[in-house]
Amino acid sequence: MKLKAHIGTIIHEAFNRLDISLSSEIQVVPASRVEFGDFQYNGVMKLAKSMGKNPKELALLLASQIDTSGAIAKVEVAGPGFVNIWLNDSWLDGAIGNLFENRFDNFANSLNPETIVVDYSGPNMAKEMHVGHLRSTIIGDSLANLFEFLGHKVIRQNHIGDWGTQFGMLIAYLEEQDSAAYAKLKDLEEFYKLAKTRFDSDTKFANKARDYVVKIQSKDKHCLGLWEKFISISLAHSQEVYDKLGVLLTPKDVRAESFYNDMLPEIISHLEQKNLLTVSDGAKCVFLPEEETPVIVQKRDGGYLYATTDLAALFYRYKTLKADRICYVVDARQSEHFKQVFKVAKLASFVGDETVLEHIAFGTMMDKNGKPFKTRDGGTIKLIELLDEAVSRAKDAIKSKENLKPDELEKLAQTIGIGAVKYADLSVNREANYIFDWDKMLSFEGNTSLYLQYAYARIQSIFSKTQIELNKDKLAIQNELEHRLSILLLSFKEVLLHAAKEATPHTITSYLYDLATLFMQFYESCPILKEGVSPKEQNTRLILAQITADTIAQGLKILGIGVVQRL
RNA sequence: GCGCUCGUAGCUCAGCUGGAUAGAGCACUCGCCUUCUAAGCGAGCGGUCUUAGGUUCGAAUCCUAACGGGCGUACCA
Numbered sequence: 121m122k123l124k125a126h127i128g129t130i131i132h133e134a135f136n137r138l139d140i141s142l143s144s145e146i147q148v149v150p151a152s153r154v155e156f157g158d159f160q161y162n163g164v165m166k167l168a169k170s171m172g173k174n175p176k177e178l179a180l181l182l183a184s185q186i187d188t189s190g191a192i193a194k195v196e197v198a199g200p201g202f203v204n205i206w207l208n209d210s211w212l213d214g215a216i217g218n219l220f221e222n223r224f225d226n227f228a229n230s231l232n233p234e235t236i237v238v239d240y241s242g243p244n245m246a247k248e249m250h251v252g253h254l255r256s257t258i259i260g261d262s263l264a265n266l267f268e269f270l271g272h273k274v275i276r277q278n279h280i281g282d283w284g285t286q287f288g289m290l291i292a293y294l295e296e297q298d299s300a301a302y303a304k305l306k307d308l309e310e311f312y313k314l315a316k317t318r319f320d321s322d323t324k325f326a327n328k329a330r331d332y333v334v335k336i337q338s339k340d341k342h343c344l345g346l347w348e349k350f351i352s353i354s355l356a357h358s359q360e361v362y363d364k365l366g367v368l369l370t371p372k373d374v375r376a377e378s379f380y381n382d383m384l385p386e387i388i389s390h391l392e393q394k395n396l397l398t399v400s401d402g403a404k405c406v407f408l409p410e411e412e413t414p415v416i417v418q419k420r421d422g423g424y425l426y427a428t429t430d431l432a433a434l435f436y437r438y439k440t441l442k443a444d445r446i447c448y449v450v451d452a453r454q455s456e457h458f459k460q461v462f463k464v465a466k467l468a469s470f471v472g473d474e475t476v477l478e479h480i481a482f483g484t485m486m487d488k489n490g491k492p493f494k495t496r497d498g499g500t501i502k503l504i505e506l507l508d509e510a511v512s513r514a515k516d517a518i519k520s521k522e523n524l525k526p527d528e529l530e531k532l533a534q535t536i537g538i539g540a541v542k543y544a545d546l547s548v549n550r551e552a553n554y555i556f557d558w559d560k561m562l563s564f565e566g567n568t569s570l571y572l573q574y575a576y577a578r579i580q581s582i583f584s585k586t587q588i589e590l591n592k593d594k595l596a597i598q599n600e601l602e603h604r605l606s607i608l609l610l611s612f613k614e615v616l617l618h619a620a621k622e623a624t625p626h627t628i629t630s631y632l633y634d635l636a637t638l639f640m641q642f643y644e645s646c647p648i649l650k651e652g653v654s655p656k657e658q659n660t661r662l663i664l665a666q667i668t669a670d671t672i673a674q675g676l677k678i679l680g681i682g683v684v685q686r687l
Numbered sequence: 688g689c690g691c692u693c694g695u696a697g698c699u700c701a702g703c704u705g706g707a708u709a710g711a712g713c714a715c716u717c718g719c720c721u722u723c724u725a726a727g728c729g730a731g732c733g734g735u736c737u738u739a740g741g742u743u744c745g746a747a748u749c750c751u752a753a754c755g756g757g758c759g760u761a762c763c764a
Contacts, residue, residue: 152707162706165744175744199707200744244764281764377764403762412689412760419762426764455691456759483693484757519726548700552693553757559713560699564726566712567700574726582723618703630701633711640727649723665723687726 121215122617123610124148124159127205130192131161134185142167148205150611157196157204158607165201175201191215209597212606217592219610220663224674227613228271235273237437238264240449241362241369244281245354245376246290248308249361250500251493252451255482255554258545258680260449261367262625263480265678270620275441276373279433280358282351283377286312288333289319289326291346296325305353309502337381351376357504364507366538366680380432384424387431387470388417394468406464415460430461434477435470445476447623452481452551480623483553485545493556509558510537517562520687532684536570537562539681543569546679547629567633569681572672575636577687578643579669582662586649590663596656601642602664608635609667612675625679632675639668 128146135142151160164182168175179201186195186203193208240260243249260276268274293315294305305311319326335343355371362369388404391397396406402420417428437443448458458479465471485493495501511530514537515521521529544561547568548554564570597606615631618624647653648661673683 147703149703149706152709156707160706165706169744202707242764284764401762405761414761416762421762423762425762429764452692453758454764457764459691481692490756517726552700555699557699563713568712570726571712574724578724578727585723615703622703626701627703630703630711633701637711641729643723644719644728647723651722687724 121219121610122614123215123607124614126191127159127161130187130190131182131203133187134182137185138181140167140171151204156198156202157194157206158604159205159207161203161205162201164203168201179203207603207607209603212597212603212610213595215610216597216606216663216667217595220590220592220667223667223670224269224612227269227616233271233273234444235275235442236267237275237277237441237443237446238267238449239277239279239433239447240264241358241367242279242281242450243358245351245358246281246284246286247312248354249358249503251485251503251506251556252500254503254506254541255485255545255550256449256451257362257365257367257369258542259480259482259550259625260447261369262542262546262679263447263449263620263623264368265680266616266620266625266628269674269678270616275437275443276369277433277437278369278374280355280374280376283381285330285333287336287347287350288331289315289329291336291343291350292325292329292332293318294346294350305350308354308357361503361507364504364538365542366682368680375433375436377426377429380429380436383432383435384428387428387435390470391417391464391468396464396468406467408460408463408467411460411463415464427457427461427464430457431465431468431470434461434465438471438475443471443475445478446471447478447480449480449482452483455479455481478623480550482550486553486555488555488557490555507538507541510541510562513537513558513562514540518687532687535682535684536573539569539573539676542679542681543572543629546625547633549626550624567629569676572632572636572676573684574687575639576669576672576676576683577685579639579665580685582648582665586662588655588658588662590666591659592663594656594659595663596660597664598660599646601638601646602660605638605642605664605668608638609664609671612671616678628675628679632672635668635671635675639665 127148131146131148132142146161147163148159148161151157164179165175168178171178176197179197183195183197183203186192188194188208191207191211192205193211194206196204198204238260240263241253241257243253264274264276290312293311319329332343336347355374359371388397391404391406397417398405398407398414400407400414403416404418405414405416407414415427416425417431418424434446437446450458462477462479465477466473471477487493493501511533515529515533518524518529518532518536524532540561544556545554560566561568562570564574597603612631615628619627642664646661648658648665653661676683
């Protein structure tokens with residue numbers, strides 16, 4: 121059910137009866153205040169203007185033609201031409217009954233499936249994952265989940281950095297240390313530092329490292345072997361983080377930088393053929409109109425750059441993966457880069473004219489004081505350590521910890537702690553910088569994952585106390601909270617569609633928070649299992665509670681967050 | 688210098704592409720547990736939406752400029 125669209129259709133029909141044709145789609149919005157009804161349509165005023173009519177008269181005319189025998193119970197015209205709309209309870213009975221029966225089964229069928237590539241996480245294999253990778257990983261994964269849930273074909277791509285000069289240094293050091301180094305690889309960060317120190321202090325070693333870079337590129341067997349070994353160990357570190365985070369990336373989603381190496385000369389020659397290439401200061405560049413700086417695709421020394429690789433990746437994703445939409449979940453600081461690369465890709469036809477290219481940008485993660493998130497001594501915080509801290513803090517926050525078995529507590533803390541980290545990130549507008557605050561994210565109050573998990577657990581508790589069989593044909597929505605809750609539940613699908621279109625997970629969290637809040641009100645004022653509640657009321661309220669729980673669980677699942685049966 | 692982006696309550700944030708009296712949470716004050724989880728609910732306090740113009744019936748939202756913060760500005764990714 122697309123609720124707003126359905127109401128829009130009814131209004132459209134009313135316009136048809138008046139022989140008024142519309143140029144744009146009808147936009148119905150939730151009423152700004154309770155006394156203005158459930159929804160409102162504000163388009164009359166603009167329309168009246170273009171028709172040279174009095175808005176209030178037109179609104180009244182429209183209202184007289186709106187069908188009030190179905191979804192809409194009542195229409196009122198207010199102010200200069202607002203059309204306020206109330207929905208019909210018995211119609212809601214049917215719609216909720218239908219939602220209860222089919223739940224979210226048909227959410228995936230309602231639009232043309234697209235092939236969507238989501239490029240996210242993309243850690244550099246030379247180092248361990250740190251907090252800088254968190255947002256891309258979390259946001260990207262939730263978007264991939266969302267697209268999948270809506271029936272699209274999603275191709276996750278983990279564009280790991282496995283190529284570049286650092287790897288010469290790292291494998292030279294690896295070779296030198298031999299077996300001892302393998303042990304040290306457990307701490308990649310430490311290993312990198314040691315190799316770097318060696319590189320800076322020993323020119324002989326530095327030369328060897330540079331030599332090894334060239335050797336990897338020329339596919340020297342020995343060096344390639346060392347390199348592969350190194351990458352596989354580093355990738356295992358990342359996988360450990362993904363597993364702990366509960367993101368769905370697996371080794372098969374890895375499409376590393378190095379994968380595109382062989383395509384790079386073709387990219388250059390293709391650009392040449394299209395007459396897009398200019399040699400400037402010895403470098404091969406694409407100059408774009410209205411852009412001050414060119415996109416450099418080949419350095420003076422013949423080396424390629426990340427723009428070249430990105431073009432190759434775009435080409436591959438279009439040509440081989442058949443992508444309709446390609447989403448890059450990457451730090452906002454790279455917006456200039458993507459803007460340019462996308463332009464070049466379109467100009468050079470590396471992608472189709474219709475291919476949607478999006479940079480899903482996000483801001484920097486800051487600490488409580490608004491400074492970049494670092495350790496006390498200014499170093500980067502390892503992601504794995506941050507996640508462990510989240511679980512440990514969650515453990516402390518759980519009230520019932522004394523009553524739980526250790527493994528139960530561990531599991532609960534995982535769900536809560538990791539969920540809190542993810543939710544905190546996903547619940548803010550991704551474009552702005554984001555303030556990471558342990559206390560806030562692990563609070564039960566406000567817009568947090570814990571609040572939603574608590575609402576869910578409360579509902580589970582109700583169902584653990586009753587065996588009543590639910591009957592969707594005996595729904596009888598009547599009081600205000602049942603009515604409002606029903607409408608909110610029916611809005612879920614359009615919320616997801618909107619979030620998918622705009623790539624804004626925070627619109628989902630806002631919705632879920634509103635839902636949980638409304639449910640809490642409902643819970644306080646609409647008793648279910650208490651004395652004096654009629655079977656009919658019980659049936660209705662239990663069904664609403666059930667759908668609420670399922671909606672919270674499903675919404676959180678899309679965000680990559682779990683629920684718990686008890687708290 | 689040029690470009691991008693942000694500026695909403697003391698703090699952290701929403702505001703659905705122009706609508707009615709700008710909303711939440713935290714903090715602070717005050718109410719509500721013999722009955723489904725009080726990790727909850729209700730009420731109060733708190734705003735010249737950075738500023739100045741413009742567009743129009745109507746602007747936090749769109750346009751222009753200024754101020755302030757963040758970021759980016761050709762051979763790193």
